Amino acid sequence: MFLQKTLAIINAELELFNLKIQYPSPFLIPKNSFPPSPxxxxxxxxxxxxxxxxxxxxxxxxxxxxxxxxxxxxxxxxxxxxxxxxxxxxxxxxxxxxxxxxxxxxxxxxxxxxxxxxxxxxxxxxx
Structure with a gap:
């Protein structure tokens, strides 16, 4: 059971990693991610x-x-x-x-x- 959950987590991480490679723009953090000061x-x-x-x-x-x-x-x-x-x-x-x-x-x-x-x-x- 433990090994199955571990494999599921690894597979989910691999899928996320592949998505980051295929579609990088949604995963990029904007350079100025904070709103400007008032x-x-x-x-x-x-x-x-x-x-x-x-x-x-x-x-x-x-x-x-x-x-x-x-x-x-x-x-x-x-x-x-x-x-x-x-x-x-x-x-x-x-x-x-x-x-x-x-x-x-x-x-x-x-x-x-x-x-x-x-x-x-x-x-x-x-x-």
């Missing part, structure tokens, strides 16, 4: 500003993969690309561009974000 950046937002966020997340080592390993820079960058429907291009080159900026500009976008959060907190009476 989020977009305004025209006032520059990619280098988003790279400040990506670089900060990467350097903080607070983003990990599903296995618990610190996430590579490119994975964090690709996640932001998907999140905001953007293309960062060469993420390592853009990361270096952030790091090489003049001292006053290195965290310009992050500083602006900190400022608007502090202003909102002050406006609501928390500061």
């Amino acid at each position: 989020l977009y950046l305004t025209d006032e937002t520059y990619l280098i500003e988003i790279m400040e966020l990506v670089s900060g997340m990467f350097l903080s080592k607070r983003v990990v993969t599903h296995t618990g390993v610190v996430s590579p820079l490119t994975e964090i960058g690709r996640a932001f690309e998907y999140l905001f429907n953007i293309k960062l291009g060469d993420i390592h080159k853009k990361h270096e561009s952030v790091i090489k900026r003049k001292p006053a500009k290195v965290t310009e976008f992050l500083d602006m974000l900190r400022k608007v959060i502090q202003e909102e907190s002050k406006n609501k009476g928390y500061l």
Whole structure:
């Protein structure tokens, strides 16, 4: 009985394999199988500003993969690309561009974000 069921499973797998060979298109996974993100950046937002966020997340080592390993820079960058429907291009080159900026500009976008959060907190009476 066990051998018959095992053979039936093997035969079913072989049939599926043959169908994949004869008709490959239904079995192909679309390259972009996820729906696009509903989020977009305004025209006032520059990619280098988003790279400040990506670089900060990467350097903080607070983003990990599903296995618990610190996430590579490119994975964090690709996640932001998907999140905001953007293309960062060469993420390592853009990361270096952030790091090489003049001292006053290195965290310009992050500083602006900190400022608007502090202003909102002050406006609501928390500061």
